[in-house]
Amino acid sequence: xMADLTxxxxxxxxxxxxxxxxxxxxxxxxxxxxxxxxxxSSATIRNEMAVLEDLGYLTHPHTxxxxxxxDKGYRYFVERLLxxxxxxxxxxxxxxxxxxQARLEMGQWMQLAATVMARTSRGASLITAxxxxxxxxxxxxxxxxxxxxILLVLVLQGGVVRQQMIALREPMDQVALSQTAAFLxxxxxxxxxxxxxxxxxxxxxxEIEVMRIMVGLxxxxxxxxxxxxxxxxxxxxxxxxxxxxxxxxALVSAFESPVFLNGLIxxxxxxxxxxxxxxxxxxxxxxxSMVLARYGTEGFAxxxxxxxxxxxxxxxxxxxxxxxxxxxxxxxxxEIYGE
Amino acid sequence: xMADLTxxxxxxxxxxxxxxxxxxxxxxxxxxxxxxxxxxSSATIRNEMAVLEDLGYLTHPHTxxxxxxxDKGYRYFVERLLxxxxxxxxxxxxxxxxxxQARLEMGQWMQLAATVMARTSRGASLITAxxxxxxxxxxxxxxxxxxxxILLVLVLQGGVVRQQMIALREPMDQVALSQTAAFLxxxxxxxxxxxxxxxxxxxxxxEIEVMRIMVGLxxxxxxxxxxxxxxxxxxxxxxxxxxxxxxxxALVSAFESPVFLNGLIxxxxxxxxxxxxxxxxxxxxxxxSMVLARYGTEGFAxxxxxxxxxxxxxxxxxxxxxxxxxxxxxxxxxEIYGE
DNA sequence: AATTAGCACTCTTGCATGTTGAGTGCTAAT
DNA sequence: ATTAGCACTCAACATGCAAGAGTGCTAATT
Numbered sequence: 001x002m003a004d005l006t007x008x009x010x011x012x013x014x015x016x017x018x019x020x021x022x023x024x025x026x027x028x029x030x031x032x033x034x035x036x037x038x039x040x041s042s043a044t045i046r047n048e049m050a051v052l053e054d055l056g057y058l059t060h061p062h063t064x065x066x067x068x069x070x071d072k073g074y075r076y077f078v079e080r081l082l083x084x085x086x087x088x089x090x091x092x093x094x095x096x097x098x099x100x101q102a103r104l105e106m107g108q109w110m111q112l113a114a115t116v117m118a119r120t121s122r123g124a125s126l127i128t129a130x131x132x133x134x135x136x137x138x139x140x141x142x143x144x145x146x147x148x149x150i151l152l153v154l155v156l157q158g159g160v161v162r163q164q165m166i167a168l169r170e171p172m173d174q175v176a177l178s179q180t181a182a183f184l185x186x187x188x189x190x191x192x193x194x195x196x197x198x199x200x201x202x203x204x205x206x207e208i209e210v211m212r213i214m215v216g217l218x219x220x221x222x223x224x225x226x227x228x229x230x231x232x233x234x235x236x237x238x239x240x241x242x243x244x245x246x247x248x249x250a251l252v253s254a255f256e257s258p259v260f261l262n263g264l265i266x267x268x269x270x271x272x273x274x275x276x277x278x279x280x281x282x283x284x285x286x287x288x289s290m291v292l293a294r295y296g297t298e299g300f301a302x303x304x305x306x307x308x309x310x311x312x313x314x315x316x317x318x319x320x321x322x323x324x325x326x327x328x329x330x331x332x333x334x335e336i337y338g339e
Numbered sequence: 340x341m342a343d344l345t346x347x348x349x350x351x352x353x354x355x356x357x358x359x360x361x362x363x364x365x366x367x368x369x370x371x372x373x374x375x376x377x378x379x380s381s382a383t384i385r386n387e388m389a390v391l392e393d394l395g396y397l398t399h400p401h402t403x404x405x406x407x408x409x410d411k412g413y414r415y416f417v418e419r420l421l422x423x424x425x426x427x428x429x430x431x432x433x434x435x436x437x438x439x440q441a442r443l444e445m446g447q448w449m450q451l452a453a454t455v456m457a458r459t460s461r462g463a464s465l466i467t468a469x470x471x472x473x474x475x476x477x478x479x480x481x482x483x484x485x486x487x488x489i490l491l492v493l494v495l496q497g498g499v500v501r502q503q504m505i506a507l508r509e510p511m512d513q514v515a516l517s518q519t520a521a522f523l524x525x526x527x528x529x530x531x532x533x534x535x536x537x538x539x540x541x542x543x544x545x546e547i548e549v550m551r552i553m554v555g556l557x558x559x560x561x562x563x564x565x566x567x568x569x570x571x572x573x574x575x576x577x578x579x580x581x582x583x584x585x586x587x588x589a590l591v592s593a594f595e596s597p598v599f600l601n602g603l604i605x606x607x608x609x610x611x612x613x614x615x616x617x618x619x620x621x622x623x624x625x626x627x628s629m630v631l632a633r634y635g636t637e638g639f640a641x642x643x644x645x646x647x648x649x650x651x652x653x654x655x656x657x658x659x660x661x662x663x664x665x666x667x668x669x670x671x672x673x674e675i676y677g678e
Numbered sequence: 679a680a681t682t683a684g685c686a687c688t689c690t691t692g693c694a695t696g697t698t699g700a701g702t703g704c705t706a707a708t
Numbered sequence: 709a710t711t712a713g714c715a716c717t718c719a720a721c722a723t724g725c726a727a728g729a730g731t732g733c734t735a736a737t738t
Contacts, residue, residue, distance in 0.1 A: 028730055041682050046731065063688045064730045104504035143478050143494050151498040155482050159490040163500050165443035165675065234592040237584065245582045253573040336488070336504065367701055380711050385702065402717045403701045
């Protein structure tokens, strides 16, 4: 399927892809010759291009046009021609600097990660908050807001805070609430949702209600709105491939939809995954590519981050950035969540 | 400036606008005649249309095309021809029902409000969390996450929760933290940021640091990312006026930008404001209109909500929905925040 | 056997031209 | 005040033509 190409073919394929990524114009044999500095004539290039087309790495939009890469071409490029892309030292430095300047807070970091990815890869970027598999309860608080309305605040491992209002049938004062909270803290702190539910205790009706709500809040449902940060949508709409309305809409729609998010690739932490042209799974994203990575601590708390752009995306920069940002976020998560 | 029109002119203007909103096509004198059921000839309509054009309420894109409304035309339509638009009873019922089924939580409500507005007005909708002017501190909590890392959780009036991690120079255990928290609670609960800062106390270095951070968290900065919920961007991109790339981008860009949000109209609670064609203030939104309202309790806690769509938007539905959702949200806020 | 010069061929792009139909604006009649 | 009627304008579409870009192939060259 992905046969070996001669060195010259590789070099030609590489140049076609790089120039097409840069210019969005089909690359002609003559243009390639000028850019490459190869010591051949345009006819030779043409012959090689024809071979690459037969093998499925290139196409041309019409008879008398230059060549553009196919999805298979991009795939070969990413896997065989790119090698290990590393972001230049100075860029890594600026990024790390920004992270260390930010406040010690997940939301800030996510925002920052999204901004950095969007800027360096000219794609739309997106990052989900790390999901803790079995979050452990750190602290419960019950606060009286109004006579018959209280606020339940849960602090989970890693400083995740969940909250919910509870309406009461009859008023309770803060003293009674604090007592209940103290009791629940004593019983449940240090446990996860499963352990809390299965622990059998003598509880009042009210305590049972609170316990139920706690368990609900601790069980990681699907992503909540606040748990995803996005950036760079405007930038990616500037690309010529989204000149037509329906493609642009498909992109925006997929980018915003939670369904899309939940169906995303399930790669392990530490690897960068590249999805080219929707790759069968997302039909409406046939002209888009994604570069994705999982970050955090495997088996404990992980999130997803990456960029979405046209198939004609600068893969080297995107992969480099995504990898580096994922590494940074992983260490951040490690620091906050502890071992 | 906005002279009185004859009844017939009003009726013609109204029909032109309504049909243009429905079809996105210039309205010709003949087409209007068929739709209106008026007992005149097309020539009469043409004459009246010419007058309306002279007065600035209509234009036509080229000589032999039908008429389309100008911004001034829309303005007249909204202010003089629409009257008090009220959403049909059954729609109001479904919406209210949805709200009462949702959990007792601001985030949920905002999400719901955004969805409802997007659906009924085919525009992009947006809602900001209610900003409390001078939030009062309800509760402080200090939780040890790791030996040298603690989490500060602040509960403010109305169940707003703010949090921040604090890195310590030397370890503190939970007992010491709870003591500090209890002390700070005793001193500061019930006060607002200004009062907290100006209260002079004998404080340790650590307590001073915590107090500073508290004051920071309580002072309402500009909108945080999580404080805005959006919906319906995809739908609005379906409209023909956003067929060209740059207009679409301008819309998306404005819709996402926090700068735009902060500069939005400052209307009092209870009124619905209609901004047509950017109205000078937003040049890049010249083909967009907004229908906005403030909700909450004036002088205490208010947020902004509304829809953004093409100038060719269904103003009646949009205004009706925005008004009703704003009312609902206001009562919700009232319930939660108390008097 | 690999490379290349050269040429025929294809297809886009741009421009000019003509035609049709929709719709207006105006004038003169009602 | 209204309207019939007609001249006029303009977008939209089709057609034809010329230029240019680029390929594919063949035959000559290294």
